[in-house]
Amino acid sequence: MPKTAYYIPIGPIHPALKEPIRVEAEVEGERIVRVDVKRGFAHRGIEYMGMKRNAIQTLYLSERICGICSISHPYAFVVTAEKALGIEAPPRAQYIRPIIAELERIHSHILWLGVIAHEMGFDSLLFWTWKGREKVLDLLELLTGNRINYSVYMIGGVRRDLKESHIKAIKDAITYYWKFTEQMKEIILSDPVYKARTRGVAQLSKEMALKLNVVGPVARAAGIRMDIRQDMPYDAYADIDVRAVVPQDIVGEAKGDAYDITMVRIYEIEQSLDIIEYCVDNLPEGKILAIPNYPALLAKIRRTKGEAIGAHEAPRGEVVHYLKFDGRDGPSVWKVIAPSYNNINSWAPLLLGAEVADIPIVVAYIDPCMCCNDRVALLKTPEGKVLGYEYIHKKAVEKTRKIEKEVRG
Amino acid sequence: MPTKAMFLFLKQLVERPFTNPFPVKHAPKNVTALIDKVQRGEAEINPPVPVPEGFRGKLKYTPERCIGCRLCILVCPANAMEWIPELKKIRHYVSRCMFCALCVDVCPGKKFPGEEKAVKALRMSDEFLLADYNKYSDNLIEEPPEAKEMGV
DSSP: OOOOOEEEEEOSSOTTOSSOOEEEEEEETTEEEEEEEEOOSOOOOHHHHHTTSOHHHHHHHHTTSSSSOTTHHHHHHHHHHHHHHTOOOOHHHHHHHHHHHHHHHHHHHHHHHHHHHHHHTOHHHHHHHHHHHHHHHHHHHHHHSSSSOOOOEETTEESSOOOHHHHHHHHHHHHHHHHHHHHHIIIIITOHHHHHHHTTTTOOOHHHHHHHTOOHHHHHHTTOOOOHHHHSOOTTHHHHTOOOOOHHHHTSOOOOSHHHHHHHHHHHHHHHHHHHHHHHHTOOOSOSBSSOOHHHHHHHHHHOEEEEEEEEEETTEEEEEEEEEESSSSEEEEEEEOHHHHHHTTHHHHHTTOBGGGHHHHHHTTOOOHHHHOOOOOOBOTTSOBOOHHHHHHHHHHHHHHHHHHHHO | OOOHHHHHHHHHHHSOOOSOOOSSSSOOSOHHHHHHHHHHTSSOOOOOOOOOTTOOOSEEEOGGGOOOOOHHHHHOTTOOEEEETTTTEEEEETTTOOOOOHHHHHOOOBOOTTOSSOBOSEEEOSOOOOOOSOTTSGGGEEOOHHHHHHTO
16 A cells, blocks of 8 residues: 555644644654644734833733743733843842742743643643642742732732742742752653653754743753743842753753753753842842832833843743833833744754654743744735735725625615 | 652652642532532631732722722722722722832822821721622722712
8 A cells, every 4th residue: 555644634623632733644554744834823912012011011911922821921021121221129129039930940941841741641740839839839929918910029029028938938939949859850751751752852962952042941951052041131130140951951851852951941940949038038129129119110111212122031942022111101112022933943954854652752842932932913815925914904894894885784 | 760750759658748728628519509608617628728918819908998099099000990080089999900019109098187197098908709700890999889879
């Protein structure tokens, strides 16, 4: 019988996917011979909404860009806005911000470890890791008031101060997580089943990683020393001297596969614990907001003109925001780049030649976030020509007129 | 080959469950009967897990303390506040609220005679069980009582 290639479309709506994306694969037997990734199903036009609101409203809107890491986008937003407006957060706020951000990194990385275990079919590990994640979510609820969507940052500081009882809770959690990461290293990294399932799967070489422009833990697992906290330090990170966690520092060589990325993420949890410990021990005294009065802050924004680019190292990679203030109380231009946009580029080359059973691991190992990555929507003709804004607008007006005529008779 | 993970997971079998307990251990045959029993004090259910101090729950509004400055409307990211021009007070839709507590931060409040400090008209409560069939039900709208009587 001749070999036949089967066409497998997955998504945009599919039980295996948590968020909408489309992967079109052609398989010969178990081997994938052609693959295409199509994205753009979760575009919500958040930037456009933000350009119509004031800066405080936009900051809390930016929290809704990502579904799971609700502090990375506000962090990049406040860093950018402070640069553009010339406001400097008080030292105490600059130390509280990294504590919240690093706690979030811990919860996001543990979540990923559970997800990858689930994709491998190792569900007891999923529930065990997520059991460990509860502690940091409870701590975040204590510090900020909610388990997720913390709403704690403000342009020029933070909204909630750390009390003595909070610091004690943070220290307890740090002791708990030192133990927990030791256990995770034993259970995940030295487990023969886990090793067999991830060694050599989703392998991204350093050259390929540079070519595909991947960011965050994916790039670090491939051996590239890049980390926004190290390259462009902001807030308290400038005092801490953060170094990118790369596998060659841990085991001597970087392979860039799913096993290496697991290792990078577990060691990054330890790095986060170190950062939190430092911030808590060296927490300066003082106020927490540069301009405590919000109407005064909005008035200052209305008076100031300026633009800036700022970045934050989110759990998934670098988040870049661009803001321009131009005589309005909100941004007149707001542009967001999310890490998943770069990282999803690695799917197609990694899936090519892989086996069907590897698809979940390749898809999950970058920790994709579709709602982060869809930042623009393009309309194409069947021939592949991109339609311009003026043309779409003209057509929309024409259609409205047509409907108007039908309705009015 | 026994691995470390196996021992850990086997150990979990004899440990207490980590998850929060359900209200009752087993699903009751008749839920309404159970609720009646609990209300009469004949049966007991596990209470919900307490929320920490500073939890941002349902917003509570005290109209007497409201001075009508509209700052909460200015900062609310979700546009959950509505201005009632007839009363110079606000109406808050809990179904639109995103629980950021910005309005609480910005509220100047009002000082009654004899009080030392102004008390805010808005505050966050501990209430988080907000499920309802109707998003405009009385439970999910905070407004001055006069607003309903006047029909504004």
